[in-house]
Amino acid sequence: MAEIKGVLLPAYVLADESASMGPYLEELSDGLVSLCEGLRAEPMIAAKLRLAVLGFSDDVQVRLAVADMRTETSLPEVVIRGTTCYRAVFDDLLQRIPTDVQWLRGQGYRVHRPVVFFLSDGQPTDGNAWRLPHAELVDRARTPTAPNIIACGIGSAEARTMLEVATRPEFAFVAVPGADIGRAIAEFFHSLTASLVSSGHALNSADPRLVVNRPDQFTLAIDEVGL
Amino acid sequence: MSPNGVEVPPWRRIAVGTPGVEFEARPPGEEASDVPDAECDGWSTAALTLRLASVRGAQHRYYGKPRQDAARAVPHQPSGAVVFAVADGVSSAVRAEQGAAEACRAALDRILLQLAWSPASLDLRDVALHAAERLRRLAGVRLNKAEPDPTEVAALYATTLVTGVVRPHPDGPVVELCRIGDSGAWLLDGRRAVYRPVFPSKTGSDTLLVSNEVRALPAVPATVEQATGRLGPDQVLLIGTDGFGDPLGDGDGRVGALFADQLATPPAPLWLAHVLDFDRETFDDDRTLLAVWRRSPAPPR
Structure with a gap:
């Protein structure tokens, strides 16, 4: 051996690059820069993390391949384009994550x-087509490397959808009604950095656990749905 | 002096592969004034030799947190047995370092009591239950509450525990031990430098992902993991927290080679602490290692 x-801990950031995110390109780009600088x-x-940034729309495009942020010098650049195809995300992760883990x-x-x-500003434009690959991705029997998914919805993304995407109810968030979308995006990345740092503290310990911080400007999706 | 002639400062951390970031350690908080950065111990009974060391991990040194591991050992004078305990405080517990130390003290107290009552048999689940009870009492005092609930106890003092006894025997020392949580135990075959895990490992080469399942005191399962065996002539019993077990892995890498070499005979306790404080990137958890040898006729180092 x-x-x-x-x-x-392999961490994947799925950033919505659909056309409706156009007005918030600057906040999205700044958020990714702050994430990289924070790590x-x-x-x-950072030594215990490997970060990938993937932009999604009609398909998934790699903005940063699984990287060691201590030595990675490039910054991920997002490109606004197309629709909000959730299926593309889960089809991609179904292939990508097991391959990365083996690598x-x-x-x-x-x-x-x-x-x-997972950060999205809209409902899936592919209807229910994403549900099958999503179900396979999060099923630990079928996909042994099934990830934990934290889903954050802004704009027209609905709380119920974020709950369906996230792997636990406490991992699903939506921006509070009336929140400034640009600020919510910035807070998403602040929270993401803090969650990764907190989780990094807990790794290699007697209590290796994922720590998820609720972003400011967001509320738990389950509170919005009222389940 | 290193082999290439470059002067190496004495007691510089031993690098195993790529070392981590260099920095001066920050002090832990005022409440952890009784938890030193490192501690060690070592002695022999007529038949057994013990060494233990516990060192604060780089992450706790960097962020000014106390060492949350603990280890204790005591001889049972009438039988010449060695009673031991190793604990790894769960990092999410507010006073993990106190939980680990109290669990070790409680385990030793209970085993000594059992040996006094009934030397032939040990009830290791009872030992674990007693340790859990002592954590509950500690939480009761801290919270000023007669009956703190288990979640409150865990939030303050959750800890793993490996505890047991090594008894001298004409056919070779007999080891009895149990564990709560994922701290480990191994039998190191000194001649072949092979580590045989006593309990299943969370980072074995056959596991696709590292398990995040945590079992810790004050929870005590209905069936406590236990093991019994004999310590062979060339074997060393090792008890370690995952700060040691994770970089050791299956024991066939450089960390395994380092310890197989250094533990061929019992080292000086301070030297064991130094070796245990080896520097290897990403392995920055607290480390604790307790080792028991058959006592050799040759004087230990």
Whole structure:
């Protein structure tokens, strides 16, 4: 067996690049920069993470491949385009995550359950087509590397949909009614950075757990749905 | 002096592969004044030799948190047995370091009491239950509450625990131990440098993902994981928290080689602490290691 080089948390940021996000391109770009800089400022934590940034619309495009943020020098650049196809996201992750986990293991790392941070400003434009790949992705029997999914909805994304995308009710958030969308995006990335840093503290301990901080300007989706 | 002639400062952390970030440690808070950065111990009974060390992990040093691991060992004078406990405070617990230390003290107290009452048999689940009870009492005092509920106890003092006894025997020392949580135990075959895990590992090479399932005191399962065996002539019993177990992995890498070499004979306790404080990128948790050898006729180092 190859020597264990470390125990890593693979983290995927799924950023909605659909046309309706156009007015918020600057906030989206700034948020990604602050995420990368925030992780670089915590090298001990960043050493235990591998970050991927994926832009989604009609398809998924890699803005940052699984990267060690201590050494990664490029910044992810988002491109506004097309519709809000959720199926593209889950089809992509179904292929990508198992491959990445095997690759990391092949590099000599042990791997924590991956985490996906999903940000969308709209309802899926592909109807219910996303449900099958999503169900397969989060089913740990069919997909042993099934990720935890944190879903954050802004704009016209509905609370019920975020609850369906997230893997636990406490992982689903929606922007509070009337919230400034640009500010909500910024808060999403602040919270994402804080969640990754907090989770990084808890990794390699007797209590390796995922820590998810609710972003300011967001509320738990379950509170909005009233289940 | 290193092999290439470059002067190496004495006691510089031993790098195993890529070292982590260098920095001066920050102090833990005022409430942790009785938890030193590192501690070690070592002694021998007529038949057994013990060494233990516990060192604060780089992450806790960097962020000014106390070491949350603990280890204790005591001889049982009438039998010459070694009674031991190793605990890893759960990081989400507010006073994890106190929980770990109290669990170790409670386990030793209970095992010594059992040995006094009934030397032939141990009830290790009772030991775990007693440790849980002591955590509950500690929480009661802190919260000024007669009956703190288990979630309140866990929020303050949750900890893993491996505890047991090594008894001398004409056919070779007999080991009895149990664990709550994911701290580990191994039998190191000194001749072949092979580590045989006593309990299943969370980071074994056959596991696709690292398990995030946490079992810790004060919860005590109906069936407590237990093991019994004999310590062979070339074997060393190792008890370690996951700060040691994770980088060790299956034991066939550089960390395994380092400890197989350093534990070939019992090292000086301070040296064990130094070796345990090895520097390896991403492995920054507190580390605790307790080792028991058959006592050798040759004097220990």
